[in-house]
Amino acid sequence: MPSKMKTCEDHRTALTDAAAAAVQPSLELRLHLDACASCRAAFAEEMQLFAAIDTGLHATANAKVPSSLFPRVRAQLNERPVPGRTWAPAFAAIGIIATLVVAIVFVHGHRRAGAESNLQTNTATRDPAPTEIPDALAPAVALSRTQAAKREPDHRRLVTSGNQVERVFVLIPAGQKRAVDALLAGLRNGGAKADVLVAEHSEQLSQDTQLSPLTISPIEIKPLAIVSEESAPEKDKTNR
């Protein structure tokens, strides 16, 4: 099968490439150049252009070095101290980084300690000891630590949204304990959704909890006969 004949335009690209690479054109190209005068002229022009470029590049790349360069460099070398392996910058950098790390750790620890101490003082002032509250009235409930830290002094909040928990005591009437337990279980499991349950902590309630235990006076027991005698005339009166 005969190969497709190349046009002059096809050869032009190959000519430019040959001139750019500064290599001899291929045999096929040389044969074409022998036959085609216009391509020969174009190739000559290309070669001329690249020769001009090379001349310009040569002039640029081989510029005469000014005589002042070396004395200047030598003078600078004499002025500057002898180079040596100095560790001072490295040590300085390490020192700065270490100081920063220590400072960050210290500040973080300090804040944490402060928050914990605040939390302890808050719980100590706000929450009476669990022994002061009867067990039947005060079931322990796990609450969020962060929310508990933000509690207002006059309220007690029951929060179930956080993962961190803290024991907070809530007064619940004895008859409703089972229902509240069920609600809390639902909140923990995610069955019931609620962010905050707020229970008013009235002064009355706290006063009540500080009352002395109920004392019952001994009951006087009377014989039944006496009771029936005393009540008989009254019965007669009503019958009449």
Added chain:
Amino acid sequence: MQELVLIQPGRTAEKEFAQEAAAAALRREFEERLTECGPLAYRVARGLLRNSADAEDVAQEALLRAYRGFERLRDRSRFRAWLVRIAFRLAIDRARSSKRREVRETLWSQSAPRPSTEDLAATSEFQKHLDRAMEELPEKHRLVLLLAAMQGHSLEEVAEMLGLPMGTVKSRLFFARKQLAEKLRCHRK
């Protein structure tokens, strides 16, 4: 009350002497390299900046930096390549900053800085176009063109200096020349 300080004069002097000797040896070795490779640093800078004064400054800075790091250079035979890279990077930085400065200065004054006599003599019309076309080339192509155009540098040496494979150097050179020709075709006589 006087303080007594224990010193070891013999050892201190010995140490100082050793340090001085090492520094002198280092300086001698660097001086040899300076004479051999100094022009290379200047020409790389000059080829990129097209200004003799700027090129001299850059070459000086490159040589001083090379001296500062000379002790740490493990393979001293790589000094030329190392110096070329330092000079090239400094020249690129200088070119960028001078471009910014030029923009700032043209806002205040229309008169451009006058080129030196040497620059004027070297600048023909075609050379001007060539310089402009060179500026538009990618930096890595420009460096290959310059190093290949320098006297006494074969392509193998250029490849070794830049730490590139021979094929990469050849292709960069080819594309750079082709791009230059495309830009300069309309300016040829």
